[in-house]
Every structure is written in C-alpha cells, then in structure tokens.
Amino acid sequence: MSFPKGFLDELKGRIRVSEVVGRKVKLTRRGREFVGLSPFSNEKSPSFTVNDDKQFYHCFSSGEHGDVIKFLEKTENLSFIEAVERLAAEAGMEMPERDAHAAQRDKEAATLIDVMEMAAQFFRQKLQEGVGAEARVYLERRGMRGKTIDDFGIGYAPGDDRGDRTSLLKYLKSKNVTLDQMAEAGLVIAGPDIAEPYDRFRNRVMFPIADARGRVIAFGGRALSADAKAKYLNSPETPLFHKGRVLYNLARARKPAHDEGTVIAVEGYMDVVGLAQGGIYNAVAPLGTALTEDQIQLLWRMAPEPILCFDGDKAGLRAAYRAVERVLPLLKPGHSLRFALLPEGKDPDDLVREEGGDAMREVLAKARPLSEMLWEKETSTGQWDTPERRAKLEADLEAAVAAIGDPKVRAHYAEALRERVSKFFGGGRQAASQGGYGRGRFQQRGFRTDRFGGGRSFKGRGGFPRGDSYMPPVTPELRRSALASGATGEQGREGLLLLTLLNHPELLENYAEDISRIALRTPALDRLRNEIIDIAALHAPLEREALKGHLLSRDLAEIARRLEAGSAFRSDPFAWPDASPEEAEAGFLHTLARHRRAIMLEAELKAAERALAEEMTEENYARFRAIQEQLERSDVADGLG
Structure with missing residues (x-):
C-alpha cells in the first residue's frame, strides 16, 4: 500500500518508539538512548537500544533494526498495514484510502530473494522424497540428526548429467519465475552458447547460505557422486552473493556468539553443522576460500577475539600462517584473533562425532593468541x-x-x-x-626499547635530560592543528558516502547495519542517513528515483540536491548513477574503511593529547606526534579524505 506524502512521518512523529517498545521490554535510560534485554533473543546482558530522536531501535545480538512500525511487525506478527493501522488509532489519525493498484503491484513483485527461498523449499522437499534416499543415507552416515537437518535447512538437488538436468528449472518455471531470474540467481546455467539451460546443482546435498538477516542468498552443494568434477560447489557471484563478504551460518551464530563472548571460524559447512550437533552453536565458516578482510571484519562484529580453527597438520599450519599475515594490517586495539589447532588428521566434525562436544571445547580452551602464532611462524622454520x-x-x-x-x-x-x-x-x-x-x-628501526618500561624515566623536576630530543609544549595552536587535519576530509567522506547511497540505494540491502553505525559529524548528513535507513526499512527493495521521491516528501531533497550539485566528488565515479553496482559497492566500502580509520585516528590523537597533558614524557610525546603525522601524511588531510 502507498501512503500520501508525509503520512508515515507524521504518524511516527506522534508515537515515541520507547513507549511502544517499553510495553514489551523493560527499558533503562542511558544518555539519549534506552537500553534493555533483546525481545528477539534470550540474552542475559542488554544489547538492545532505542533512540527516540532517531526513531529507531537496534539489537546488537540479533542484528534486528527498524522503526516503531517494524517493531510491531516483528514482535506481534502483524503485517505492515496492520501495524500502521494500530499506531494510527493510538495517534488519533485517520487511515488514508488504500491504493488497490499499488497493493497488487507489491503482491506481484518477485525478487531474487523470493526465488532463492523457492529453491530452498524445493531442495528441502526433494530430500524427503524417494529421489533423496541416497542423500539421506549420506547424512545419516555423517551422524546428522533430523532436527539438525531441519535447523540448517539442508536439502537435496536431484538429477545428474545422464538423466534429468532440469528439475529445479521446471519447478521454478511453474512458479512463474523467469529464466533470466533463475540465471541471475545462479541457479541455472544459461546463455547464448548454451543450447538448453540446465540446473547448476545436480545430485548434491544442499546447504543454504544466508545473509546477516537470515535470508537465503546462495547455496553450497556437496557432491554424492565420486566422479563429480567438484566435491563442493558454491553459487556463483550474483547481485545477492559475494562469497568473500559472507560467512556460512552468520545469522544463526550471532546470538550464541554474543552470549559466549566469542565466535569460532572453521573450514566448511559440515564442520559448522557438526559443532552444532555437539552443542557448539557459535561457529561460522568461509566459503571455500581463505578468510578475506571483509570476513575478518564480520567476525569482529560478533566478538573481539574470534577463534580460527585449523587442522593440526602441515596444511592446517600453512592456512593458519596465511591468516596471521592477512590480519596483521587490520589489527586495532582490543581486536585480534586466536588459533585453535586440532589433533592431526581430525576436523571439528570428526572430533565431535567420535569424541563428543567436550573434546572440541578442550581444543578451543587451548586456543593460542595471535602474537604466539606470529612468533611460531617466524621461528619454526630455521x-x-x-x-x-x-x-x-x-x-x-x-x-x-x-x-x-x-x-x-x-x-x-x-x-x-x-x-x-x-x-x-x-x-x-x-x-x-x-x-x-x-x-x-x-x-x-624506531622500535625504541626504552619506550615501554624497563628504560629510563623522563619525568622529574629537571624535565628532559640534556642530549635527548627536544619536546615542545602542547600548545592550543598545536592541538588545533592536529585535530583540524582531518576535518575537511571527514566532511568530504561523509558526503561521498551519502551521495553513493543516494545513487545506489541497493547497497542498503547488504550494508544497512554498517550504514546505521557510521559516525557522522555533519548534522544534516546524519539526518539524511537516518531518513534513508528509515525509508529503506519501509520500502525495500528501494530504487534511486523512489528514494528521491520519499526524500522530497520529507523535506530532505535540498540536502540531497546539494550533494549531487557539488563538484567535490566528480573524481569519484563510483558515487554517480552510471557506475555499475560492483563499482559502487567497491568504492563505498573503500570510502567507509577510510572514514572509520580517520575517526579512529582522531580519537587516538585526543587520547594521546590527554596522556601527554597528564605526563610529559618522551614516550607520550612520541606517540602524540606519530598519530599527528599519520593524520597529516595520510589521505585524511586532503579534500575528500
């Protein structure tokens, strides 16, 4: 249903989010926000926040995020229209006339998410039928219980190269899914050089791969035939699925990881499923590749020190050492990795199946810190x-x-x-x-041994000893110079991020949570960001022109117009409408990383300044200058960051 301009804004302006949420959640005020235990998960410590100013709630344990309308939809199983009707009655507002044509269009609209869910249902159904007998035997042999199979949505893709290769294709066609949609979702092989399109997955045990919101976006298939060309086959890259930015079981593991205080990264689907059968639910897996930078960041959102689990043989150690090399440039205060090495010849699934969950817990309890793995990597080979x-x-x-x-x-x-x-x-x-x-x-090389304990003290009545480098006082001018070095770049990055969202709102599908957490110092851009998230929650999937129309109705079009009219971003083609989705996504993520880095450096500079004001030592001054020089050297100081 479409509503007149301003109706939903007025409705939400009359209803405080905390009042509606407070009926189900005991909230405690903390600054400008309220906090409480999540209504979406069974947690012991509060991770659920409500902000009346920004008109949204956010649950850090489950990833749920939205406005007061979405809260009613989620907690009371109401449709969007039912939730709006209830809130309108509370606010004393008349519901507008329904637009029957718009409702019909919404009903008929099919998305790739819909197509993937249809495929998942098809695979689950086939596993239970006669054609899935071999797959059921395989799962039983691997010790899979019925509840585990249901919980993970495991299914079976029928067919082979000698028989029917179009079972899924025919099923989806009967559901009015077009061949283009099937191909775009990566479910069928089609193209100008393919005489007859056919199913990508055949005679395989199927593992649905979900995004952070629990929606199926891809599949992994385990071959049952010994002569299959690939033992494991993943969906190809699609508009929904980028394998280097996804972790298998991410949505299901989020809450257990929050409760346990850590998350475990294992090698494959069967390891994740096997651990779950042993009572270990906070496990995820990359999708057939070494951990990427994006996947490490996903792990850090779940826990500050994830445990990477590797086989204890030479291949496992090599994989662990590659992970050490990958993570070093990304390290930040409070965030690292730990490494658990399994007995040689065992993987997590084997260990749990043969010796039980406690045996795996013992291995995890002995996980080694990153610094120890780095030392072993460099010293064990010579x-x-x-x-x-x-x-x-x-x-x-x-x-x-x-x-x-x-x-x-x-x-x-x-x-x-x-x-x-x-x-x-x-x-x-x-x-x-x-x-x-x-x-x-x-x-x-600059790693001074007297800077971290055990060396000389530079405190005292006489100041610095003769011969040591001169340390000037931290004057107001020096302070302003240091903190100003990122100001222009910060505003430029903020504008660039928002301009990219305006022209490529499809980014909200995968990055709404990241976008909601961006630190924006420009009030107008902060308001624009919050409204875009709000609009996307109500009108997904969101297109460029539709977003602009909604912003116009909310009196935010002028902010958007100024961003588009400015010349500062002409050298960043990914932010503009003619950029491809892949270019826009890559540019957006790169800019987001730079912005986060700049915010972190500014915070570090302020902390270093406070430390220097409290204790005038060479160590504190060197740290202050090092951070200041990073701000001056890096792209933080230029116009767009």
Whole structure:
C-alpha cells in the first residue's frame, strides 16, 4: 500500500518508539538512548537500544533494526498495514484510502530473494522424497540428526548429467519465475552458447547460505557422486552473493556468539553443522576460500577475539600462517584473533562425532593468541645459531611488525617481540652483541626499547635530560592543528558516502547495519542517513528515483540536491548513477574503511593529547606526534579524505 506524502512521518512523529517498545521490554535510560534485554533473543546482558530522536531501535545480538512500525511487525506478527493501522488509532489519525493498484503491484513483485527461498523449499522437499534416499543415507552416515537437518535447512538437488538436468528449472518455471531470474540467481546455467539451460546443482546435498538477516542468498552443494568434477560447489557471484563478504551460518551464530563472548571460524559447512550437533552453536565458516578482510571484519562484529580453527597438520599450519599475515594490517586495539589447532588428521566434525562436544571445547580452551602464532611462524622454520641467521629472524620480525597498521598495537607488538627475542638469544645486552634484539635493530628501526618500561624515566623536576630530543609544549595552536587535519576530509567522506547511497540505494540491502553505525559529524548528513535507513526499512527493495521521491516528501531533497550539485566528488565515479553496482559497492566500502580509520585516528590523537597533558614524557610525546603525522601524511588531510 502507498501512503500520501508525509503520512508515515507524521504518524511516527506522534508515537515515541520507547513507549511502544517499553510495553514489551523493560527499558533503562542511558544518555539519549534506552537500553534493555533483546525481545528477539534470550540474552542475559542488554544489547538492545532505542533512540527516540532517531526513531529507531537496534539489537546488537540479533542484528534486528527498524522503526516503531517494524517493531510491531516483528514482535506481534502483524503485517505492515496492520501495524500502521494500530499506531494510527493510538495517534488519533485517520487511515488514508488504500491504493488497490499499488497493493497488487507489491503482491506481484518477485525478487531474487523470493526465488532463492523457492529453491530452498524445493531442495528441502526433494530430500524427503524417494529421489533423496541416497542423500539421506549420506547424512545419516555423517551422524546428522533430523532436527539438525531441519535447523540448517539442508536439502537435496536431484538429477545428474545422464538423466534429468532440469528439475529445479521446471519447478521454478511453474512458479512463474523467469529464466533470466533463475540465471541471475545462479541457479541455472544459461546463455547464448548454451543450447538448453540446465540446473547448476545436480545430485548434491544442499546447504543454504544466508545473509546477516537470515535470508537465503546462495547455496553450497556437496557432491554424492565420486566422479563429480567438484566435491563442493558454491553459487556463483550474483547481485545477492559475494562469497568473500559472507560467512556460512552468520545469522544463526550471532546470538550464541554474543552470549559466549566469542565466535569460532572453521573450514566448511559440515564442520559448522557438526559443532552444532555437539552443542557448539557459535561457529561460522568461509566459503571455500581463505578468510578475506571483509570476513575478518564480520567476525569482529560478533566478538573481539574470534577463534580460527585449523587442522593440526602441515596444511592446517600453512592456512593458519596465511591468516596471521592477512590480519596483521587490520589489527586495532582490543581486536585480534586466536588459533585453535586440532589433533592431526581430525576436523571439528570428526572430533565431535567420535569424541563428543567436550573434546572440541578442550581444543578451543587451548586456543593460542595471535602474537604466539606470529612468533611460531617466524621461528619454526630455521636454525638461529649464527649471527647471520639471527639477523634474518630480526628482519622478518621487523617486517611483520611494520605491517601492523595501528600505531599502538604495532608498538606493543614490537616490545613483546623484543622481549621474546632477548630470551630466545640468551637475554640482555649479551643478546644484542650476538645479533639479538636487546637494544639493537628494533631500536635502530624506531622500535625504541626504552619506550615501554624497563628504560629510563623522563619525568622529574629537571624535565628532559640534556642530549635527548627536544619536546615542545602542547600548545592550543598545536592541538588545533592536529585535530583540524582531518576535518575537511571527514566532511568530504561523509558526503561521498551519502551521495553513493543516494545513487545506489541497493547497497542498503547488504550494508544497512554498517550504514546505521557510521559516525557522522555533519548534522544534516546524519539526518539524511537516518531518513534513508528509515525509508529503506519501509520500502525495500528501494530504487534511486523512489528514494528521491520519499526524500522530497520529507523535506530532505535540498540536502540531497546539494550533494549531487557539488563538484567535490566528480573524481569519484563510483558515487554517480552510471557506475555499475560492483563499482559502487567497491568504492563505498573503500570510502567507509577510510572514514572509520580517520575517526579512529582522531580519537587516538585526543587520547594521546590527554596522556601527554597528564605526563610529559618522551614516550607520550612520541606517540602524540606519530598519530599527528599519520593524520597529516595520510589521505585524511586532503579534500575528500
């Protein structure tokens, strides 16, 4: 149903979100927000927030986010129209006349999400039929119980190269799904060089892959035939599915990960399912590739120190070492990885099936920190009994430390590794003379050994000793200079992010949660962002022109017009309408990462300034200057960040 311009805005303006939510959730005011236990999950500590100013609620444990209308839909099983009618009655507003044509269009509109759900139902049905007998035997042999199969929506794709190759195609066609939609969803193989389109998945046990909201967006298929070309086959990249940005079981694992305080990343679907049968529900898996940067960020949203689980053989160690290399540039205060190595020849599914969930929990309890894995990676492959070999180890460790992007984390790693090397080579100054760190190469390369304890103190009545580098006072001018270095870039990035959303609102489908958490310092852009999220929650899927129409009805069109009329973003083609969805997504994510980095640096600079004001030491000044120089050097200082 379509409503007259301004109707929903007026309705929500008359109803406070906290009043409606407060009927179901005991809320406590915390600053400008209210907090309480999530109504969407059974949690022990509050992760549910309500903001009346921004007119939305957000649940960090389940990912649920929306306005007062959506809250009623979710908690009372109401349709959108029913929720609006109830709120209108409370607010004393008359419901407008229904637009029958618009309602019919909404009913007939089919999306790829609808198509994927139809396919998932088809696969589940086939597993229970006679054609799925072999698949059921396979699952029973792997110890899969009926409840587990139902919980994970596991199914079966019939057919093979010698028999019927179009079972799913025929089924979807009977549901009025077009061949173009099937191909776009990655369910059939079709094209100008394909004489007869056919099902992509045949004679495979099927694992539905869901997005963060629990909607099926892809499939993974495990071959039952021994001569299949690929044992595991994933959906191709589609408008819904980008395998490097998705984790299998993400939606289901979010709440258990919040409750347990950690999340476990294993190698494949069967490992996730096997752990669930052992009572371990906070597990996810990448989709046939090594962990990507995006997947690491997804893990960090679930827990600050995820556990990566690898086989204990040589291949497993190599995979663990690759993960070490991948994560070092991404490290930030409070966020890291831990590593659990399984007994050789075992994977999580095997261990749980043969020895039970407690055996797996013992392995997880012994998970090793990233710093230990880095040390093992660099020291386990050689003999370090000569000065030249020790110098090689130093160089490798220095290179690893230099890869860490965050200055605080980098400094602490430098100190920790210096101490390890000192002990490894015999300790103290003797180690330095023999080629160990001591006060040697870490100090020469800027990793000063007297900056993190154990060195000289620079406090005292006499200030800094003669001969040490001069440290000027932190004047108001110095402070303003440092904090101003990112201001223009910050506003430029904020505008660039919003302009990209205006021209490519399809990004909201996958990144609504990320967008809602962006720190925006420009009030007009903050308001525009909140309204866009609000509109998307009510009118998904959202198209560019429709979004502009909704903004016009909410008196926000002028802000959008100024963004589009400005010349500052002409050098960023991904933000404009003629960019492809892939270009827009890549540019948006890159800009978002830069913006987050800039906000983090500004916070670090303020913290360093406070520390320096409290304690005038060389260490504190060096940290302050290092952060300030990053702001001045990096793209934070230029016009668009």
